[in-house]
Amino acid sequence: MTPRTRWTSAGTLTATLIAAAVLAACGGGGGGATPATPPTDTPLRVQLEKIGGYSTGLFGVSAAEIPAYDAASQRLFMVNAQAGKVDVLDLRVPASPVKIGEIDATAVLAGAEINSVAVHDGLVAVAIQAPVKTDPGRVALFRAADLALLGSAAVGAQPDMITFTPDGRTVLLANEGEPSDDYQIDPEGSISIVDVSTPATPVVRTAGFSAFNAQKAALQAAGVRVYGPNATVAQDLEPEYITVSADGRTAWATLQENNAFAKIDIASATVTDILPLGFKDHGVAGNELDASDTDGGTINIRTWPGVRGLYLPDSIASYSAGGQTYLVTANEGDARAWGEDNAAYWAGDASKGFVEEFRVKHLVNRSGWAGRAGNDLPPQLNALAAGGLLDPVTFGHCGAIAGNPGACRNDENLGRLNVTWTMGYRTNPDGSPMLFDATGAANPAGNRLMYDHLYSYGARSFSIWNADGQLVWDSGAEFERFLASADCKLGSARSIPCADFFNSGHDEGSAKDSRSDAKGPEPEGIAVGQVNGRTLAFIGLERMGGVLVYDITVPTAPRRLDYLNTREDWTTADPGTVLATAGDLGPEGLVFIPAARSPIGVPLLVVGNEVSGTTAVYRINATGGVR
Template identity: 60%
Template sequence: MKSWHYLGAVTLAAMLAACGGDDNNETDSANETGDSVAEVTPASIKLALSGRYQAGSFDASAAEIPAYDAASQRLFVVNAEAGELDVLDMSVPSAPEKVGSINVSAIAAGAEVNSVAVKNGLVAVAIEADPKTDNGFVAIYQADDLTLLDSIEVGPQPDMITFTPDGMTVLTANEGEPNDDYSVDPEGSISIINATDTGSLTVSHADFSDFTAADLRDAGVRIYGPGASAAQDLEPEYIAVSADGATAWVTLQENNALAKLDIVTATVTDILPLGEIDRSQAGKGIDASDDDEVIDIKTWGGVVGLYQPDAIHAYSANGSTYLVTANEGDARAWGEDNDAYWGEEADDSEDPPVLCEPDASQGFVEEFRVKHLVHTDGFDRRCGDDMPPQLRELAAGALLDPTVFGYCGAVAGDPQDCRDDDVLGRLNITWTAGYKTDAAGDPVMYTAAGVQDDAGDRIMYDTLYSYGGRSFSIWDEDGVQVFDSGDAIEQFLAGDDCKLGSDRSINCKTWFNSGHDESGAMDSRSDAKGPEPEGLTIGVMGEKTFLFLGLERMGGVMVYDITDPTAPIFQDYLNSRELWDGEDPDNGNLAGFGDLGPEGLVFIPASDAPEGKPLLVVGNEVSGTTAVYEVEITE
């Protein structure tokens, strides 16, 4: 019996328990040798780096989403930089080799590849138009010879694509983001493509026209884009499909919700708000500052996290369907590089004086630091710098409710120590929610001294909404949470048992919450979304189901046994970034840095793997690498 010991597994498993797919594999099938491969039920599993393909570019999204075809033993990897799919030979997992590419320029000029899915020897590609606000396309190719079978128009910006389990239907999440100045904001949608006849595709679309902004807001869904209808504001991100292929769930990341889809009728039947994670509760704290260069994970009264999941997968357990989400978080930031949006910085020394005149019609940026939000001098001091004009239209400044934030010194009219860099000052939040409102939803106004007064020009925040859960969650099919990992991921990364590098020789806490595109950056992401769980996939081995969770910023893959949805058990963490201190990776030493910025993941069961051993493949968008890991099994 093969066995291994991983320090900390028992510790974190206990911690997780205290806190509260579309990958298919079949048993006893054959690999390329024709030998029968039995799918055993592991006692536990662990990852080991097997091989890697380097696309040769840094921070250019040259390796994003991988998909695998067992018959041809090929990987299809989204290379957004090249605007195509890289086709890799996986017959030797330790040495994947590029053997071809799929270019989509013939389908639409200037088009980009956003996502890929593979099923039954077919490769489905999601293609974004130029400009992205135009309708996109889906194309179907043969996996073995890369022949284009057909293509069809779908909604704007198809961001993710997947097959139903029977391979007869293809779904795309059409995100429908606005253009940079928000002058064009297409409606989000889900396209349902009948692929029964791959030479003659047909499509239907599920939209959100039956939902109103007011009703969704009342239900707890974030609808907040400037002038947007509900259909424009809802932005589908990622899709999970039930085992019977009848139902899909779609993450609406910026809206902090899920859409539930009846696939047969192409109808969105419900929108499920996900709520918030209360950062005042034990086991749900965060490290909120990137400026203190220390690990300081703790609870914060008045602070909540919006789950805002990116990837989602469905799986079956105990006769029911469950949904797993990677709670990355995301802010809307349109026009942030447009000087007209921010206005020109005021200068009283000029004759005549230069006035700061921002233009709210030129964009929309919702992210703001706490220290800038609640400064006693108000907002105008930041005009022309980073003051969103829509916020300035609300008020001349903002306050913290002293009854909520008194613990960090807030008094009427003055946040005092709460806005210090080593307290809450550096935390990025959304200014669009959390201030006190009246029954009509309008802001309650205060004087600069903190006295409620209709003639006042200040708003008062009693809740600070930060981005992302810094966690993964498991939900039932109606969006009711059955598990959330809370602060367990950050606590593990801060602990002595966590190691970095493919040889596990570097202490994680030395580079806690590092960025994915820089060196020597300990703690640099604590003010934002922490380690940012973004991508995930699920693997079924024997009688157990395992979650593979990619951390976008800190990097690496966390592994859990999620067979019992209410009590996941930590298995392993492997981060195959090799260099952490020294020159930045964009200076040319790409090979030495290893893998940075995991984006998409695909599990390959032993029955489909080239050498009869289960594999995990990860596309790393920052390093431009496709990493292949062997899933080592303890029986």
Template identity: 60%
Template sequence: MTSWYSLGAGVLLATALTACGGDSSDNNPAAGGEQVKTPDSLRLSFLSRYESGSFDTSAAEIPAYDSASQRLFVVNARLGVLDVLDMSNPAKPALIASLGVEEVAAGAVVNSVAVKNGLVAIAIEADPKTDNGFAALYRADDLSLLGSVEVGAQPDMIIFTPDGSKVLTANEGEPSDDYQIDPDGSISIIDISNPQDPQVSTADFSAFDADTLRSSGVRIYGPGADVAKDLEPEYIAVSADGTTAWVTLQENNALAKVNIETATVTGILPLGEIDRSVEGFGIDASDDDQEINIQTWEGVVGLYLPDAIHAYRADGSTYLVTANEGDARAWGEDNDAYWGEEGEGCAGDASQGFVEEFRVKHLVHKSGFDRRCGDDLPPQLRELGAGALLDPAVFDYCGATAGDPGDCREDDVLGRLNITWTQGYKVDEAGNPVMYNDAGEADEAGTRIMYDTLYSYGGRSFSIRDENGNLVFDSGDAIEQFLASDECRLGTNRSIACQDYFNSGHDEINAMDSRSDAKGPEPEGLTIGAIGDKTFLFLALERMGGILVYDITDPQQPQRLDYLNSRNFWGGGGDGEDIEDLIDDGLLAESDVGAVVGDLGPEGLVFIAAADSPNGIPLLVVGNEVSGTTAVYQVEMLFDEE
């Protein structure tokens, strides 16, 4: 019979867990390091949390750790600063200071942070966000500014190369909310060999052609469809030798491959989609039935649209791990000029925004699009036609006929599923939509488009790919299946059945099944760590919450090891439907959300090796943007006692 035991702090000190470069906060773990005893498994246990006292304001997002000063640096987007926490006693993290960046640029705010060799690198967003941002370097011990340099618009993530000689920023270049300004996306490569005088080079997308990228499967689809403006770098992974970077282009469903030495984008790699008709890749598509109903769907695919990415080595090759979150492009949602005022018909101004998300039930209603005018009808969709149909050759299984969607648009079938209207409809050889009449017959004078594929958001999964973006492994529907299983438990003491709150949202209570129509559990953040001969993945679920732990040593056969969700309150306590209602009703103080409810909306993660850990035990630190808490977990190494 197999039994399991974990090593205590004294033994862990002797068998130190290490990450690349001797610093576990550089976002580049698992590239080598000291060989230690290899555990058979890992288990997380909740240790502590720092509470900002702010709810649903992104007061804790991205953490990074400096082992020499034993300080944790956490992006507080609510205040636009970096909270500096004393981690000398990880059971009681305490605020030392909040580091603002006004001395770099007036009105600027902190977006991201990385730490290596006593240097704190900060990605700084300008005011307005469409102006060029900055990267700045500070000393970790006394928080003094060493140097800064201008980079591209909206640097959203920053990372060191393994040797610490450079930092890279992903300059997302999001448009203004009214879409009147749309800066170019880019990647900045900054030489910091002299931190007082950082030197920047820019890798841009000027060499790429929109039509060529589209034909390869890259989504180039925003207003104007200019490649440099349409591509929005999100997150960066760097190879162990520091020569190559891979950057997620989330909304574009692609990766950019970058030569760091020459600051050149050498390729844009399309990621493809998940076929939701294949067993093992299904989804629960409705939030209306209040039931767990994971199944396959003919004609439905999932776009990966990954957020976080990390690189690691296995059997002499580099592999890339992505968290397939699935963000849609949505600008102008609160702009009446974009939608058009109620009573004005379909007079929305397409130049004032771009919203690609739409429910299936509204897309294929027999009455057409105009019933949604002034509400949620994107004017760009209305320009395509007066309504849409489902291809009966594909969707006959749910009752679609040539001119009627049948039961497909019912709430407990596909009706509630959020999809993008920008692709999936039939086009001619020139790429123009094929038009149909109300009866579903091809007709040049017709006013309807016809969808034979529905593109939903996110993989609800994590993927492992090779260095050229080829898929090696995808977890498919395994995460949703686990959350629906008897095995899955919630809370720091693992006493709550996941099934009772399957696909809940991060700010809701009594909300079982509420996220099934969108992106499900929504994997967003991840980090990895090497222990002995194994590599481990820590994957954060933004909506359902919690951290999944996998052994990814074999890229083709990852093994799930653990799941810990340190949210302890899921329902009851009032008539409200979300935590904000409890606060508004005086039933819960905003400052008590962390202590009472727990951790909500995990965003960024950092793995701290035992050799770097203040207590000699490997730690995982997670920034939770909704609860405003920074959670500290101990990583227990488990060994099979034969």
């Protein structure tokens, strides 16, 4: 099959599709006999309640990341990145999980570590990264009941996430293929599609991206971020997370740094589409953000014309509504930062790394950026020009004039915001930078870039897309506005005002507003499940912490139902010193356990918290919904 690239822009559902989704959400449908007793549909109310947990006792070393659950053995499998293993917990009593074993990857590949785990009807699949991450990894299969190794096979470089198809016969791995830290080796990203129907002899097929190499310029023009130095398309695309359609025929992988989806036909093991995701306009009402971490500790959520947020989603899930498949993403954001610890790179050797993140105040300093040389000035940026300017038409709202960014670069405005220097400047028809002089006049002999827009990382939201990557709904500024409101409370008792610790970091105390210049609350993990006939999305906020719950049954009209953040200590400078009582910090991965598979007959949510090294078990208390 010849791959085709579909380049789509954000769109909306047709009236027919919306009506179908609403009808399905209300318990109706097309065809078939009318039930004798019509279903009732009352407003769903949900409250998360932490009922148990397990602690590794390790702080800040990613000792609890990705969970998976096996209903038959009632065992929870939690990736412990610090140990490079999977911790196995007995979840028969969810209030008191007990570690009963572990899965060690070194028996499969010496010196390796496990990045991800998935379970289907007693079969445990793990994604194993090689000791040298640019080398091929492996997939390994274990029996949940006794942890016996059943089989393994080679896959692509840096398998970062693994998932089963609904029938359990196939696993898919997102082989991220990140470059080496010095950028000397850059393996191709890929999707491994593995037949595990005979676990002793798994059969691997690879859906790669090499067929798109000749389409690099067209992909870039369409909005796919293909921008690594000297990289082919296949090298530059980095699959992060995968979801599979209910019929098991199609998969979608987030290409996080590339701000796109890959659409995969599972039967043919072919990437059929690369779908650019576009950006969020932070200059319009509803998409506001707090852009500074040094504005006196105040909460300043406002529009910023000229600032655009790249979605750059991490986790992705899928569900069906009205006969259509929808994709749900946690729009974390991520910057490429290779060679950041390499002195030679910062000394000017562009071959030793690639760092795209730069603060606005340094990017548009009217004196140029030479003063950052040897500190944090990327040599690739320095090779383009000697400084950057802000378009006074776009950024006149914060004081920019020709040749002078004015108050826009002040810390309390946009100065502290982290953006990518690789996008937003004006270019010539051939794609080369258009140059300006220091007065702001276009001049081929000049040495300044003109930034018409600034692109920040992540959308500080979660989104719903259709199967072709068109935006159906986005939460806009709701996360930050809710965290700043009097309705939001922290702690297991829900008694601590969220606003007192707005946009805090997950590994520090007394840190109000500390993440506003970066990615805000940083939504990362997402899980989707059915409760009382409604489809719910659970979104973990990596930095601020806690889990948001939304009813997404109608894709165009999600509704927030709850937020629980069980972090208890918000003031100790180093939470690791009070780890036993600090609570849960840094949610990374989430798994939903439906009532029918739950050890206690009610739905549960399990969260791996990478900073506190804790596993949290939440009971989902629900009333109402479709009965």
